[in-house]
Structure formats: structure tokens, C-alpha cells
Amino acid sequence: MKTKQVTQLTGLTKDTIRFYEKEQLIPPPSRDVNGYRIYSEKTVEQLNMITMAKNLGFTLKEIKDLTQLLGKNNLTQQAMAAKLIEKSKEIDAKITELTNIKALIDHALKGMCEYKDKLS
Amino acid sequence: MKTKQVTQLTGLTKDTIRFYEKEQLIPPPSRDVNGYRIYSEKTVEQLNMITMAKNLGFTLKEIKDLTQLLGKNNLTQQAMAAKLIEKSKEIDAKITELTNIKALIDHALKGMCEYKDKLS
């Protein structure tokens, strides 16, 4: 598929997609005879993962490193395992912190009379 | 306490702390007779919360809005409840996404022989 459709499927602008290509967060797409970029559905999935990870506070560099780790086997198994374990722990820590912040918010809500009516 | 001690307790630089003051993420501290800033322990806690929230992908603006919501009662109860519920749901979504990413990583780890030995 071409750029336009990818922008519609991902909510990203063409500039952002091109930027991610330049920064090697996604593989360079194949090209049509006219030079137009042709994207695979896999790339669309990758772009959506990038968006998710960004919302969770990962930088583009971290995302790049992590996806390369998950996708390739050019590291020793030990090195890769170590990095993945590190990331896994980071994520656990984030989940814990989010849970704490949510508790704060929910506590504030509990103190308000409308609480029980609005919480879905 | 003075700036130096706050930098040690929070891991933030004096510049960052001053920046947060300028951006009104923390209240302007009281001043000593010589003009030096005197911070309360509450502000130190606030700074640590800011750091946490930043790690979780919240922007400074979102953090500012959220802390003002939690700290003040200048909104109608309904408006405040609505915003807090919205934030609470956003956080739930983040937790879900983090859990998904962690599952990916842990799955990759499970496929590796060293997995059982290294996972704490």
C-alpha cells in the first residue's frame, strides 16, 4: 500500500512516517516503478507499536533499540537476554508507578459524591 | 531547605528545578532574607512525582494540569470528576499497553535457553 493509506491506518502524517524511515525505526519500504513507497502491513503494525511505545514514555531511540533486539539475533544470547530482562523490569516499574498514580486519582475521586455514578 | 539539598534529594539539577518553578509545576518557594530559595519537603515530594510522571510519558503540561486538579477545588465537582475519570482511564490503557509490550518481551525471553537462569 502507498503512503496515504498508511497515514489513514496509523494516524501519523507522511512527514512523521518518512522521519521514522530516516531514523531507521522502520525498514526502508520497497518502491514502485515510479519511485513511490510501497508499505507492507507489517510496517503498519510496527508504526502502531511505535505510537503505543511513545505514549508510554519510551524515546524513539529506546524503541529503535528494543525492536532491533526483538527482531534480530546479531547479539549473543546472553547479551540479548540481559537487555530484555532489563527492559522487562523497567516496564514492571512503570506499571507499579502508574498503579500508584491511579490510586491517587481514584482516591481523590472517592472523596467526591458523584464518584459512584460516573465510574463506568 | 535550600536548592542544593533539593538537587540531592531529587536527582534534578538546579536549572531543572528553576525551570519547573518558572513553568509553575511547583509553587514559588519562599525566600530567605538573602533571597535564597527555601523549599518545603512537600515540594520535594512534588518534584519526585513530576519525575515519575515524566517517566510514564506524561508531558509537563499534563502533569501541571493533573496536579492542579488534585490540589485545588476551583472547578465544579462534576468537571473535576470528569477529568479525573478520564485520566484514570488513560492510565488503565497505559497499563494494558505496557502489559502487552512486556508479554512480547517475556515471550522472546522464553524462547531463549538462559531464560530460567537469569530471571530474578
Next chain:
DNA sequence: ATAAACTGTGGAGCTTACTCTACAGTCAAG
């Protein structure tokens, strides 16, 4: 009493992550 450390201000500069501009080729519809 003087050097070293700390604090203040204002403003410039930097990095990340886009976002936009300018200009040109391509393609589909009327």
C-alpha cells in the same frame, strides 16, 4: 580575609521529535 562553594538572574543554546516549505514529477478524472 580570601578562596571555594552556593545562590541569584537573564538569556542563549541544545536535543528530540516532529512539522512545514519549496519545488518537481505522477496519476486519475472530467
Next chain:
DNA sequence: CTTGACTGTAGAGTAAGCTCCACAGTTTAT
């Protein structure tokens, strides 16, 4: 066959979030 939507490239500009600099007053230790 031309008009408008789409695509391409290169490079400049922008916003957020710091980070650093220059210069000046204060305080502490020796």
C-alpha cells in the same frame, strides 16, 4: 490535456524540555 490529489527530495523551522553561560552577591571553611 489540464486540474487536483498524491508522491518525491532536501532542508528549514518549531515546540518541549531542559542545559549552559556570564556575571554578581553570599556564605563557609581555612
